[in-house]
Amino acid sequence: MERILPAIVFSQLYSLTLSTLQPDALLPYLTGDTKLRYLLTNQITHLNIDILDQVTTELNNENESNIFTLILSIGKCVTDLTFSQWLCCKHTWISIFHLPSTSCVSSTLTKLNINVNTFDDCLYLLDGHLDSLSTIIINIRKISPPLLDIDNTKPLLKLKCFSLITYVQTYFYDSRVVPLLYRMLNLEELTLYLSIRRIESTYIDGTHLYDEILIHMP
Structure with missing residues (x-):
């Protein structure tokens, strides 16, 4: 990255993909006086971050959470963000619900695609921190008790x-999940890919979706 970004002026660059980067290698470019930080602050509107971990450690997970919050902080023009993590060709997840409420804030982000650890992380992202968000694609490792x-x-x-x-x-x-869907009063597109165990019913059909979800939406 250092051989390309400092040498060229990217006056028309608005979309950027950073792929297979190590978390500890990317962090200095986000925190220092770098061309990448300048672009994220002043130009980039569409950003795809693809982090590759050689090994999962508590430090790496913390770094990835820090990278995500840093991008929200310095990405003053970013409207579309995809943030993914990989380990040996498999998705990994970040946990952010434990962060201070001021960490994950953006007034420009309208679309987010992210992998998170728990359902609490999902609720955290939808708790008013991203007040312009209109589209969210979220892959959750597990939906468990709060x-x-x-x-x-x-x-x-x-x-x-x-x-x-x-x-x-x-x-x-x-x-x-159902109480969360009740909150989406103006939803136009819904995709659910879930593996569900229920006591009262063994499956979810169109009748359930209408009676329990769609009927609550205008």
């Missing part, structure tokens, strides 16, 4: 498109 008391009742009036993906079976669809 670890924090995060409000899951405030209407998400600007959200138009919502995609929720998880491959781990969950017993908390009715208690966690």
